[in-house]
Amino acid sequence: MSRPRVLIDVERIRQPNSGLGQVALHLVNQYLREPPDDFDPVFLIPEDKLDFLRGRFQYEVPSWRRRYARSLAPEYNLWHMLHQDASYLPGPRTPYLLTINDLNFLFEKGPAKARKRLRKVQRLVDGASAITVISRFTESVVREHLDVGDTPIHVVYIGLGSDPTTPGERPDFVPDGPFLFNVGVVRRKKNQLVLIDFLAETEDIKLVIAGNTKDDYAGQILDRVAALGLGDRVIMPGEISEEHKSWLFQNCEAFVFPSLHEGFGLPVAEAMSHGKPTFSSTRSSLPEVGGDDVFYWDDFDASAMASVYRDGMEAFRNEPGLSDRLVARAATFSWANCAKRYAELYRQLWRS
Secondary structure (H helix, E strand, O other): OOOOEEEEEEEHHHOOOHHHHHHHHHHHHHHHOOOOOEEEEEEEHHHHHHHHHHHOOOOEOOOOHHHHHHHHHOOOOOEEEOOOOOOOOOOOOOOEEEOOOOHHHHHOOOOHHHHHHHHHHHHHHHHOOOOOOOHHHHOOOOOOOOHOOOOOOOEOOOOOOOOOOOOOOOOOOOOOOOOOEEEEOHHHHOOHHHHHHHHOOOOOOOOEEEOOOOOOOOHHHHHHHHOOOOOOOOEEEEEOHHHHHHHHHOOEEEEEEEEOOOOOOOOHHHHHHOOOOOOEEEEOOOHHHHHHHHHEEOOHHHHHHHHHHHHHHHHHHHHHHHHHHHHHHHHHHHHHHHHEEEEHHHHHHHHH
16 A cells, blocks of 8 residues: 655745745755655655755646646645745645744735735635644644634644754954844844834943845834934844854844844844843744743833843853753754644544
């Protein structure tokens, strides 16, 4: 008897620097490290990315047939849609597992655009055999805004995007002396602007904000930097390499992340994996990821943020075990655990 075939949509691996691209990349690599012994993964993957599979797995290349004539495309025992904005869908006889990473568009888009996207996600929910989400917070948002009916929802945490033991490479833009670190696309939802007034309340420390700066929000940050005369203390290098990111995590004084909307909050987990004092907002999924040993801002007033920072740094210096606890918690977010949980769900669904 042939083994069950599970199509896993990793099409977003074409954008390896994006969040969804990272998920696709790390999941493929996890299956390469530990291939399943009772089913055959088949990856929906762009042709120019087939080198990731190294000839070890079956694949399907995205095509016009898959997009526009699905009834003519191959069928599978199960299809895993890794995110809610998939460009390709299974055929009419293939059941599917839908992963919803977040519904952040509800807070980022205008009402008309948000409703349109929500209707699209609802159609996917209506046909899903099961749903996974990447945090309990995301589950609560899904249940509030979508009609899931009796469709089961499972929380499956994603893994860390980088290995904290990997040697980093010092970038040329790093300032002399101690610095704080923030990483993530520079957009309003990430709330980096509040870090500028906060920085003005501190002394003798600089700030590196790394990430794509194409959004107009980056200009607002630079305007505020100029208005406060902090041009020599704020560095915004744009997107950075994994080697530079590793070095910045390893050498920063602390990681600061006042984000407003996160489906998971991977940068917080990455900072924890390096045992660094981590300061986060209390919004969305971040307390779920950070747990009890991250320091939280629930007020973005600059003086209040500075007070939390000073108290947190003092607590971190006076409690040697705190760094180890952060590392231990971060280790629970692994791609091995993620792939294992997905495999359990695949077995349940193709047998049902």
